[in-house]
Amino acid sequence: MTYRDVVSPQVLAWSLTAVASRLPVAMAPLALVFLVRERPGGYSLGAILAAAYVVGEIVGAPLLGMRLRPDRARPQLAAGLAAGSAGFAGLGLWPDAHAALLAAFALLAGGAPAGVAGGLRTLLTTLVPERAVQQALSTESLLMSGVWAVSPAAVTGLALGVAPRVPLLLGAVLMAVSVAGLWFLPAGWASGGADGKSPAGPSRARALVGAWPVFVTGAASITLLGLAELVLPALLEQRGIEVGWAGPLLAGLAVGSGLGAFLYGLRAWPGRLGTRSAVLMCGMSACVVVAALSPTTAGIAAALVVGGMLQACVLVTRNLSLREAVPPEAVAAGYSVMYAAASAGYAATGSLAGLLLKVTAPSTAVLAGVGLALVLTAAGWWGEVRPAGSTARGDRPVGRFADAPKAVAPGPEGPPIRGGGDAERRL
Template sequence: MAYREIISRAVLTWGAVAVGARLPVAAAPLALVFLVRERPGGYTLGAVLAAVYVIGEIVGAPLLGMRMRPERARPQLAAGLAAGAAGFGALGVAHEAPPVLLGVFAFVAGAGPAAAPGGMRALLTSLVPERAVAQAMSLESVLTFGIWAVAPALTAALALAAPHAPLLLIAALMAASVAGLWVLPAGWATGEDPAGGDRGTLRVVLGVWPVYVTGAASMSLLALAELILPALLEQRGIAVGWSGVVLAGFSIGSAVGAFVYGLRSWPGRLPTQSLVLLLGVSACVAVVAVLPGLVWIGTGLAVAGVMQAGAMLTRNLTLRELLPPSALAAGYSVMYAAVGAGYAASGTLAGGLLRVAAPSTAILAGVCLTLLLAVVGAVGERRVSAAARVPKEPGAATAARL
């Protein structure tokens, strides 16, 4: 199905609301660093505030996502985004507050809207025909990577004028996304009896744990490469300033990869596609660690971005295959938390490895760990997928025993 066939007023409206909800998430870590960098020990405090923000996301996504109900998604999404806007606004207005209070605001800003990406994705897929879900998710990924490419430059430019300006802007954007929800559908239909309750949803969502392992693995690998990139450039005798250009190439590659994935159907089952793409990302990052020269590093990360986009899409589509519609928002939220946890763990691992190993060695160690997690996830996904494909027609259970 062509992209032009899924472009509608509802999808375009969803895109506008998504920009208001997601640009603050992309800008927040850097905005927090700029907010306090002129204080004594400002960069350290900024890193701590950014970490608290991410912890808020990791905690809030599964807790709030599990409670999201398709039939009343709008008020739940609005409440979460409003809490995030309040947290960002408090950081911008009370930017001279004590660090502990800033930490509380940062946690609220991270936790409040953490379930919104999952809920918004479930809402988007309800706006298009079933056969066009892959294209809709590809378009969502292109939008997301575009936001992540623009957010750092916008944040830095505003912060040079006033350190708290980025936080005031993103608070306003998130507040605007709350209002925008009322021009979208109130929720999405599932055609299911929601009698299972929170415990039933939790059991179903956690039952597809291998998908989350694979998601955390790929993000951990790329986070390790990104965080070690400046040190790697120094090791190669390349100016550290090139790191921004290289990472922009990665974002562009990711947007291209997401667009290309949605152009057609690809051979193989989704878990197989995910594994192949993850192995490809691992190979690209290994090339970055081993081969010298800025061209090799930039090309390796750009190609890794193309494959990473496809890997991310296959994981989300796999969740859609394995989970019932009523649990999709919760599943996407748990994936969001798993990816955030993988990124946070990679930051810690990067700091530890650089104390005892060269940057290139640290990246290769991360590749080995990713491959191990990929194998665990692939074996688990095969079992989960096999269980999900058991026939459910009358008499199927009897037939299976014969």
């Protein structure tokens, strides 16, 4: 298993489009805080705008993802990105507008393009042979780790060095550029239906409900990561370490995430996908515990780098599990629901951290969050292994779609699929 099958002009075009569409998303929360911080009650207003943006993502991802049609994905994705660009432009052009109008722009900027991530991920898997899906998803995770690593520095530099509105105007331009990038990619993907049409909404919704363990474990990983990020400044103060180390430590976490995604795609890994995710989550939890209890900067840094590596592996595994858990026509919607679950998990983590820090020490708050993440992990693992029976090979539980005649991400459960015909390129 190598990355050679992922290297192509179309994957390069996809990468540029994905980065252009995701960098504004990564910049948005911090950019909103900088936009209004000099107004009366600016930091509180910035938190409200960031919350409106996240609410837009949580609501928009499943709502719009469920409506994505494989046969006309391009215009739908373009419309979402164009509307998101308009939301970012409104924030940047009228930074002194009434708080309600800014919140509406933030809601639009977060919600309108929220279904794009799932659609682009589905498009990516159609650009490579089926045997290279794991490498493609690892490549996506590597790219997104880079995006999230550079976005804080980009926002801070532009907002303080040029003007607070500039990061949001840049986000509007990047999203508009990503609309043009869609025309260098396939117009859609195969629906998997016998008549070439995707099934009705209720059928797709039932399929996604059956995949709840995948979403629970994915949300648990983001919850754990969010906990480490949000409590880190308070944790450093508790240990008597300069709070300024928070930036470099989080950058190290992002670098570790990118490295983990790259290494994960280099080979096949043993075990069921669900069990593998649970083991990786336990390892990630251990890293967060070490970071919470370590008295030194070096110990915290090492724990966060390794934890970032494991978290990237969890996300790739979850994406592969989703492809096995739902029929082909529901995969793009499933990615969008997972995105919403991750956003909800991160938002819940912020609320939980805020409450716990009022009544307990930062290290105790982290340990409580780790306990919650492990409970969610156990629930997700139980939900995945619960179906009775297994395949003849005995390496994967028989779910609703385990024996369906569809192309499934090969991963480590079986030998690589040879060849590269159209049948392997369909979801």
